[in-house]
Amino acid sequence: FEPSMQDRARLRLALETDLRAALALQQVKLREALTLDQFAVHYQPIVDLATGQLTGFEALLRWQHPTRGTLNPDGFIPLAESIGLIGALGSWILRRARHDAARWPLPAHGTPLQLSVNVSPLQLREGPALIAGITEALQGAGLPAQRLEIEITENAMAEQGASVLADIHRLGVRLAIDDFGTGYSSLSRLAQFSFDRIKIDRSFVQVVGGTAGSARPVAPSNAAWMIRPIAALGTGLGISTVAEGVETAAQASLVWEAGVTEMQGYLVSTPVPADAVPALIARLDQA
Ligand code: C2E
Ligand code: CA
Numbered sequence: 660f661e662p663s664m665q666d667r668a669r670l671r672l673a674l675e676t677d678l679r680a681a682l683a684l685q686q687v688k689l690r691e692a693l694t695l696d697q698f699a700v701h702y703q704p705i706v707d708l709a710t711g712q713l714t715g716f717e718a719l720l721r722w723q724h725p726t727r728g729t730l731n732p733d734g735f736i737p738l739a740e741s742i743g744l745i746g747a748l749g750s751w752i753l754r755r756a757r758h759d760a761a762r763w764p765l766p767a768h769g770t771p772l773q774l775s776v777n778v779s780p781l782q783l784r785e786g787p788a789l790i791a792g793i794t795e796a797l798q799g800a801g802l803p804a805q806r807l808e809i810e811i812t813e814n815a816m817a818e819q820g821a822s823v824l825a826d827i828h829r830l831g832v833r834l835a836i837d838d839f840g841t842g843y844s845s846l847s848r849l850a851q852f853s854f855d856r857i858k859i860d861r862s863f864v865q866v867v868g869g870t871a872g873s874a875r876p877v878a879p880s881n882a883a884w885m886i887r888p889i890a891a892l893g894t895g896l897g898i899s900t901v902a903e904g905v906e907t908a909a910q911a912s913l914v915w916e917a918g919v920t921e922m923q924g925y926l927v928s929t930p931v932p933a934d935a936v937p938a939l940i941a942r943l944d945q946a
């Protein structure tokens with residue numbers, strides 16, 4: 660069976676119409692989700708490599724979709740951006756995460772835990788709205804500005820004027836460069852900003868194999884030579900570096916030997932719902 664050109668054109672049009680309808684429906688559902696309380700924030704621990712102590716959590720957005728289960732943000736953040744919903748969603752995340760973080764128990768080591776929140780490049784571009792959202796989130800009790808950190812990807816930081824970043828700093832809030840090593844920024848561009856933490860993208864960490872829990876020694880690899888100068892940059896600037904996506908003991912020792920100061924990844928814990936955080940803090944207190 661060989662469909663005619665006309666049939667094929669008709670089929671393509673039908674598919675396109677379906678796609679557009681599906682997208683429109685998704686947009687409606689995404690808008691509804693905010694009012695229907697279908698979003699949740701999960702938290703993933705970040706631990707100090709030297710001491711094993713918990714230093715804080717990164718807030719990661721989830722959509723508890725009525726029919727499709729729990730959805731990760733990569734799938735719907737771009738959609739939220741395209742329909743102008745990211746500002747409202749971003750403010751909601753900040754308020755929600757602040758509310759949760761204000762209730763976290765103090766860990767045994769006694770230092771209050773940090774809360775790291777991601778913001779999208781679009782939120783950064785709408786600077787005043789972002790600053791208003793952060794200011795509002797800081798107004799409630801329980802989370803002093805120094806405990807809040809805003810994560811900005813290397814690319815977003817590079818394309819952004821320094822002013823909104825300076826405004827964030829002026830509030831006393833910390834700044835982290837996210838996904839470091841994957842962007843297009845030059846070191847001279849980065850030198851124009853001051854930030855408090857560097858998060859090394861997991862693509863650098865995961866080049867080393869090994870299954871979770873294996874204590875197999877790390878094979879010599881290019882990865883260490885890539886990670887080492889980033890760690891040294893952190894040391895030189897007097898700020899911490901976080902290795903992202905650490906899944907195995909081999910990866911943990913790789914980043915430790917390269918001089919990285921903190922790690923985050925499935926080896927310690929996957930992101931957990933807010934109500935599971937106290938038990939996780941208690942577990943990491945034992946470690
Ligand atoms: P990200 O900021 O780089 O966040 C880290 C991602 O790596 C998270 O994916 C986390 O679940 C995942 N991850 C953590 N440990 C491991 C590991 O050991 N192995 C692997 N393979 N993955 C690990 P998630 O939660 O799906 O988030 C994806 C991205 O969506 C984030 O990347 C961030 O760019 C964005 N995002 C998440 N939450 C928010 C938010 O509240 N606002 C905005 N604007 N973006 C967000
Ligand atoms: Ca992040």
Ligand code: CA
Pocket residue numbers: 837838858860903
């Ligand atoms: Ca990252």
Ligand code: CA
Pocket residue numbers: 838
């Ligand atoms: Ca990422």
